[in-house]
Amino acid sequence: MIGRLNHVAIAVRDISAAAALYRDTLGADVSAAVPQQEHGVTTVFVTLPNTKIEFLEPLGENSPIAKFLERNPDGGIHHICYEVDDIIVARDQLKAKGARVLGTGEPKTGAHGKPVLFLHPKDFNGTLVELEQA
Numbered sequence: 001m002i003g004r005l006n007h008v009a010i011a012v013r014d015i016s017a018a019a020a021l022y023r024d025t026l027g028a029d030v031s032a033a034v035p036q037q038e039h040g041v042t043t044v045f046v047t048l049p050n051t052k053i054e055f056l057e058p059l060g061e062n063s064p065i066a067k068f069l070e071r072n073p074d075g076g077i078h079h080i081c082y083e084v085d086d087i088i089v090a091r092d093q094l095k096a097k098g099a100r101v102l103g104t105g106e107p108k109t110g111a112h113g114k115p116v117l118f119l120h121p122k123d124f125n126g127t128l129v130e131l132e133q134a
């Protein structure tokens, strides 16, 4: 079911500082910041030869990463995103196996313009898992 590692997400309080750090200290290829209103975050992507790093900063009042940052004030790894061929098939298979799909269960459009879903961290070794349709 899961394929390539699409990205590893790091939640931060200051996405500009995080982007500058990776660009200027690590010499990385860093995108502009993009607000993702539907997801309650602003994103920056760091393009690596074999995957991406996604920086997340809270956006708006009810950001889903706000409490994570209260628990982790310096920031931290927030989720991992795997690619799947068909996100509805994957979702239905996962639900049939008892995994909890977060939100309404219907995919949202993610930062790459593809359908994404999230699986509860308590079901996957304490790690928030995002699925993105390849």
Ligand SMILES: C[C@H](C(=O)O)C(=O)SCCNC(=O)CCNC(=O)[C@H](O)C(C)(C)COP(=O)(O)OP(=O)(O)OC[C@H]1O[C@@H](n2cnc3c(N)ncnc32)[C@H](O)[C@@H]1OP(=O)(O)O
Residues within 6 Å of the ligand: 009, 036, 039, 041, 043, 054, 056, 064, 065, 067, 068, 077, 078, 079, 081, 102, 103, 109, 110, 111, 112, 116, 118, 120, 121, 122, 126, 127, 128, 130
């Ligand atoms: C668009 C872009 C893209 O890639 O396209 C994105 O990624 S958008 C990325 C932003 N969107 C999302 O993250 C959507 C999915 N996330 C969510 O719905 C929420 O963050 C959540 C339900 C996973 C957790 O929300 P919350 O922290 O307010 O909830 P709680 O405080 O009740 O947390 C419930 C339990 O899960 C744990 N927990 C919470 N967040 C995480 C995490 N990131 N990794 C591992 N464990 C976590 C808490 O410590 C707690 O454990 P204990 O019970 O032991 O204390």
Ligand SMILES: [Co+2]
Residues within 6 Å of the ligand: 007, 009, 054, 079, 081, 130
């Ligand atoms: Co993500």
